[in-house]
Amino acid sequence: MRFDVLTLFPEMFEGFFSSSIMKRAMDQRLVEASLVNFRDYSTDKHRMVDDTPYGGGGGMVLKPEPLFRAVEALTEETQVRPPVLMMSPQGTPFTQKKAEALSRHSRLILLCGHYEGFDERIRRHLVDEEISIGDYVLTGGELAAMVVMDSIIRLVPGVLGNAGSAEEDSFSTGLLEYPQYTRPADFRGWKVPDVLLSGHHAQIARWRRQQSLERTLERRPDLLEHAPLTDEERAWLKQRKSDS
Structure with missing residues (x-):
């Protein structure tokens, strides 16, 4: 099982992947994860990934270019693009059944947002599904991505010592x-x-x-x-x- 996580704060995942069951899964090569700072895919000389919203309003909106470029770079050599999941309070409520369904994929790409939200063209033309872990708003999608990955990883065969535990x-x-x-x-x-x-x-x-x-x-x-x-x-x- 492979996860590609697009985030502006990859350091937030260091503890998550370096302890407990997550570390064991990584050490046993049952799970692979790459942390991609999508700021690296900005074409702006200031490495900007956000801008003010058209029509006015508070906050900043994530620009489409860096995220599209990051996903395209990750999948340019794949015949079938893996599902791209956006962490969003507007998404489908995350459940155990959803975790079980997602665990049947061999690879997932997770988008972690920040600021006021995503440019709508990211939702419409890049993302396959939006996932919500609850009816509340976080400062970013990183914690939600960890929740989603944790629930999926424990379903990967061999990760838990007793396969019946997850069942x-x-x-x-x-x-x-x-x-x-x-x-x-x-x-x-x-x-x-x-x-x-x-x-x-x-x-x-x-x-x-x-x-x-x-x-x-x-x-x-x-x-x-x-x-x-x-x-x-x-x-x-x-x-x-x-x-x-």
Whole structure:
């Protein structure tokens, strides 16, 4: 998996790629990343990448030339251009399903904006998709790009020690994850549920599924509308709602 990140502040990514799971993925060559300062592609003698907006208004707008040149330089030898993603509060909300879909690509190009925004021609003629990590505004797209890459990288085969970890995460199944416990079995009188100590895998799986349903119903009932549920689970949820 390769990421090309277009940013005015490549130094922001140094810690991200030099620690924890990200570093391990890079060391094992499971993931490759290039950080491109698109100021290097400015044709202005002052290396300007932004200008005042036509029609007036506050702030500065990123010019199209540097970003088009940067993407074209990155992809000039590729037969099929990889998807170009813009980090933007106007974009499609980023979800686990979107992360799973993007992880099936072998290469992605991420654009990190700054200032007032992008020239509209970048959106219309360079970008394939706009991604938003939430209904709020950041000073730049770098943090959003890290969030997107983190969620995708952990889905790359071999990155996590246990491949099942990603499959059981919250949202991967359409539900929130079930409660987890580890040693000691009794901590200050708070005991691990007996079923988890039973060694009975079928009962444990059944308990975990029910806990996921209960937690989702309690905290994110909106997820249940599109979750893949059995008829029995839907009947159980209906009964729980009527009892409450």
